[in-house]
Amino acid sequence: MVDxxxxxxxxxxxxxxxxxxxxxxxVDYLRTLHPADSAEILAELEPEEQASIVDRLQVGELAEVxxxxxxxxxxxxAQHLDVEMLADxxxxxxxxxxxxxxxxxxxxxxxxxxxxxxxxxxxASLMTFAPDTAGGIMTxxxxxxxxxxxxxxxxxxxxxxxxxxxxxxxxxVLDRHARLIGLVxxxxxxxxxxxxxxxxxxxxxxISVRASADQEEVAQLLQRYDLVxxxxxxxxxxxIGIVTIDDVIDVIExxxxxxxxxxxxxxxxxxxxxxxxxxxxxxxxWLVVNLGTAFMASAVVSLFEGTIAQAxxxxxxxxxxxxxxxxxxxxxxxxxxxxLALKEIEPRDTLWxxxxxxxVGIINGLTVGVLVALIAWFWQGNPYLGxxxxxxxxxNLIVAAIAGVIVPMVLKSLRIDPALASSIFVTTCTDxxxxxxxxxxxxxxxxxxL
Numbered sequence: 144m145v146d147x148x149x150x151x152x153x154x155x156x157x158x159x160x161x162x163x164x165x166x167x168x169x170v171d172y173l174r175t176l177h178p179a180d181s182a183e184i185l186a187e188l189e190p191e192e193q194a195s196i197v198d199r200l201q202v203g204e205l206a207e208v209x210x211x212x213x214x215x216x217x218x219x220x221a222q223h224l225d226v227e228m229l230a231d232x233x234x235x236x237x238x239x240x241x242x243x244x245x246x247x248x249x250x251x252x253x254x255x256x257x258x259x260x261x262x263x264x265x266x267a268s269l270m271t272f273a274p275d276t277a278g279g280i281m282t283x284x285x286x287x288x289x290x291x292x293x294x295x296x297x298x299x300x301x302x303x304x305x306x307x308x309x310x311x312x313x314x315x316v317l318d319r320h321a322r323l324i325g326l327v328x329x330x331x332x333x334x335x336x337x338x339x340x341x342x343x344x345x346x347x348x349x350i351s352v353r354a355s356a357d358q359e360e361v362a363q364l365l366q367r368y369d370l371v372x373x374x375x376x377x378x379x380x381x382x383i384g385i386v387t388i389d390d391v392i393d394v395i396e397x398x399x400x401x402x403x404x405x406x407x408x409x410x411x412x413x414x415x416x417x418x419x420x421x422x423x424x425x426x427x428x429w430l431v432v433n434l435g436t437a438f439m440a441s442a443v444v445s446l447f448e449g450t451i452a453q454a455x456x457x458x459x460x461x462x463x464x465x466x467x468x469x470x471x472x473x474x475x476x477x478x479x480x481x482x483l484a485l486k487e488i489e490p491r492d493t494l495w496x497x498x499x500x501x502x503v504g505i506i507n508g509l510t511v512g513v514l515v516a517l518i519a520w521f522w523q524g525n526p527y528l529g530x531x532x533x534x535x536x537x538x539n540l541i542v543a544a545i546a547g548v549i550v551p552m553v554l555k556s557l558r559i560d561p562a563l564a565s566s567i568f569v570t571t572c573t574d575x576x577x578x579x580x581x582x583x584x585x586x587x588x589x590x591x592x593l
Contacts, residue, residue, distance in 0.1 A: 182211035206235035218247035230259035278354030281384030468573030475547025504544030535581035
């Protein structure tokens with residue numbers, strides 16, 4: 144049994160072996176760990192240390208470690224192997240992982256490695272699909288059953304062709320044209336009589352997906368139907384691969400990270416230790432866009448310079464109105480973007496979402512508006528100032544709720560990712576509306592504010 148370890152302690156132990164010149168000790172220690180732990184430690188080492196350790200690991204060991212690395216980490220470690228050794232390692236890996244690694248290499252290098260592999264066909268076929276599709280994350284189809292076989296024949300087939308327990312997800316049934324026509328689980332095989340046919344015990348309603356389907360859709364199907372694998376078919380319903388739950392876990396993490404970064408207008412490839420020029424290139428353009436929208440809000444404020452000059456106390460409350468509106472808009476927008484991503488709502492549901500969020504905005508606006516009005520009254524001793532900021536807060540929170548619904552829906556209808564651009568436009572709406580309401584009302588009640 145392999146127990147979970149504290150990775151920092153394990154990394155320090157490997158580093159101590161290497162610092163002491165005991166390379167054999169470091170390699171032997173890594174062999175005692177789970178491949179996932181070994182992979183994470185290997186990825187943290189310096190390139191020369193990686194090279195020295197990789198040189199001492201066997202092909203099968205390297206294959207297990209490579210399958211636990213991220214794509215970019217696989218590519219980095221692969222640079223320490225010559226073409227023949229890398230080809231041997233890829234032959235031992237699952238075809239989908241091997242295809243991912245080759246996709247990270249230069250085309251000339253990938254072609255050279257493929258040429259050296261003993262069984263490149265499965266890997267090469269997977270590389271024809273876009274990496275973020277079902278075809279790009281699937282692995283080769285498992286050996287499949289025929290409907291006219293008896294259970295005894297199917298059992299004999301399984302013993303011959305299924306060597307590892309992780310291969311047993313579902314057993315797929317194909318017709319003579321390799322079209323997917325059914326599914327059998329192991330429980331049905333075990334409980335059925337030996338003379339029963341596969342057709343008698345198979346399920347005909349099989350959930351499948353096209354190879355061109357987006358990987359996020361694949362993840363949603365597996366989650367919705369509680370599946371551990373999902374068959375991938377071509378336009379003729381022929382089985383061409385399967386996507387397993389472990390592949391989809393990586394997709395869920397990747398998509399979640401991508402959506403979080405996009406809400407902040409950052410590249411999905413951004414990392415805390417990204418090179419400075421790359422980090423600036425990813426972030427600066429959206430800061431410039433935000434600067435443009437900020438000037439729009441400033442232009443609204445400039446319309447009321449006279450009012451602010453006569454009642455300077457208004458300047459102290461302007462950030463409160465704009466800030467609360469931005470926060471409320473972000474709350475609604477985040478819920479909308481998530482719901483659109485999970486396909487919980489569609490653009491046709493806009494009116495229902497508007498009605499729901501508008502009521503939330505009214506209740507929140509009344510509550511926060513009354514609260515801030517009372518604070519402003521007691522703080523400055525002027526009930527009219529409380530009235531102005533209270534009404535402005537109510538109006539801005541209602542606008543925030545409406546903008547938080549409409550902006551993502553419009554972007555979705557225009558085929559623009561709502562996660563990428565919604566926050567800029569929602570914040571612009573709340574800033575402009577908040578300043579307009581607050582300063583407009585202040586101008587109307589200016590006599591009472593002096």
